[in-house]
Amino acid sequence: MPTRVPFFEAFQELPDGSLAPRRQIEVNGARFGPGITFTKGVAFGGIDFQIFKGRDLAVNERQDGTLHLVGFYN
Numbered sequence: 001m002p003t004r005v006p007f008f009e010a011f012q013e014l015p016d017g018s019l020a021p022r023r024q025i026e027v028n029g030a031r032f033g034p035g036i037t038f039t040k041g042v043a044f045g046g047i048d049f050q051i052f053k054g055r056d057l058a059v060n061e062r063q064d065g066t067l068h069l070v071g072f073y074n
Helices: none
Strands: 003-005 011-013 019-021 025-027 030-032 057-061 067-072
Touching: none
Parallel strands: 025 067
Antiparallel strands: 003 057, 011 019, 025 030, 057 067
């Protein structure tokens, strides 16, 4: 069963408006972590995270601490 996680617990918004993961995240087989930034219109794992900014995430946490994203809440 997925866990509900607030968006900004998993991501931070940078001064230029881009987003950066706070920890390792996996989406559709793609893994990325801190140091990666997401700008509007750029998809990682097939998702433009800017579109879902502020919405809670449905995740499964792996043993290594990686958040496996399985969906978004409205």
